[in-house]
Amino acid sequence: MRILFAALACLAIPVQAAEPQLRSAARLLFKQPEMLHVGQCVRYEEGGGGWVMTDPVFYLTGEVVATEVQTRHLGKCPLVPGKSLELYSRTEFNRLALAHPCVSDSVPERDEQIGIVRIRVIDWETPYARKAENAGRLYRGMYIDKKLEKGMELQLEADLLGICSP
Numbered sequence: 001m002r003i004l005f006a007a008l009a010c011l012a013i014p015v016q017a018a019e020p021q022l023r024s025a026a027r028l029l030f031k032q033p034e035m036l037h038v039g040q041c042v043r044y045e046e047g048g049g050g051w052v053m054t055d056p057v058f059y060l061t062g063e064v065v066a067t068e069v070q071t072r073h074l075g076k077c078p079l080v081p082g083k084s085l086e087l088y089s090r091t092e093f094n095r096l097a098l099a100h101p102c103v104s105d106s107v108p109e110r111d112e113q114i115g116i117v118r119i120r121v122i123d124w125e126t127p128y129a130r131k132a133e134n135a136g137r138l139y140r141g142m143y144i145d146k147k148l149e150k151g152m153e154l155q156l157e158a159d160l161l162g163i164c165s166p
Contacts, residue, residue: 040064041164042119044156046136047127058127058138061164062119065153069113076109077102085134093134097144101157115158124148 042064047057078095080088088096096102103109126138126148137144143154 036064036067038064038066041122042117042161043164044137044160045162046138058125058136060121060124060138060143060148060154062121062154064117065120066118067158068116070116071111072101072114073111074101074103074109075099077104079105088134090133090139094145097137116155117158117161118153118155119161121148121150121152121154123150 040063042062044060045058078099080092083092085093085096101112101114124138124141124143126141127135128140133139141148146152146154
């Protein structure tokens, strides 16, 4: 959830030129060159933001297959009028997650460069409780709208990933 709000906050930064801006996901590939190595273990994590449970509770672990910087058009975020994010159904949340990165109604659409890491899935732990259906990208054995399977490949923004701890 914090990642979603951080991503939305980053999108509010104004564009200075017609040249696509280099987002944090693209810069991260150059700041953490180990993430560029094929076979490197990376991890996407969610949960654990409370007072007692501070370690991530849910995760997706994989190995890097490829990395690249892509130029993407950031369109308007598909928000549901009259509903806060906590009240979204899983379908509404997925539509928003699939549109990311995107911009709010008050920000003009633009092109930006994004660091993309393609990973091969090794392991995962996802929430199953109904209250978690709109809390993150991981839910009931799925990553957004894709059923997780060992060996499948996913593309994620570099800033969503961290290097696996030993």
